[in-house]
Amino acid sequence: MQLRELADRLGCRLEGDGTVEIRRVAGLEQAGEGDLSFFANPRYAPALRRTRASAVIIGEGTAAAPCAMLRTKHPSLAFANAVAMFVVPGHPPPGIDSRSAIASDAAVGRDVSVGPFSSVGCGARGGDRTIIYPNVVIGDGAVIGEDCVIHSHTAIRERVSVGNRVIIQNGAVIGADGYGFVRRPDGTHQKIPQMAGGRHRR
Structure with missing residues (x-):
């Protein structure tokens, strides 16, 4: 130029x-x-x-x-x-790798790329043109927006909602348990079940 x-x-x-x-x-x-x-x-x-x-x-x-x-x-x-x-990012072409696991009731948008050994859970939805790199886990009921990039070894837990044009870096865990405990009268701790479903926007 x-x-x-x-x-x-x-x-x-x-x-x-x-x-x-x-x-x-x-x-x-x-x-x-x-x-x-x-x-x-x-x-x-x-x-x-x-x-x-x-x-x-x-x-x-x-x-x-x-x-x-x-x-x-x-x-x-x-x-x-x-x-x-x-600097032009070298994203993979659209397509679902045969070694990935997509639940039968999951909805994947147009021109989506899903890499090998990734899984998309029951009832999950992925937006158009989103890229899911290898070894990604998307939990049941999770919603991924359009034009997202989800790098390898990421876990998006159950019922989490991710907005459009979000980039999630390698190894991230979205919707994991926090420190959810309550102290019992005897001083021990009881875990509080964590309800996933956070919303993450660009």
């Missing part, structure tokens, strides 16, 4: 050669030809002076970099948006 196009898409003011081709994003120290970096913290001023990046996102009023610059009031935010343009 040419730097002038990137400047337009990020809403930055271009200083320097707008025909420079930007191929990826990188830190100031690691950047080289074709890389876009950013500068927002004065402690990294020495790295800015040494950088070999083709362009740097930089704040208004900040001293010039030794390369083309995209000036903005919010360099960290602009860089975050730039990263989103260049």
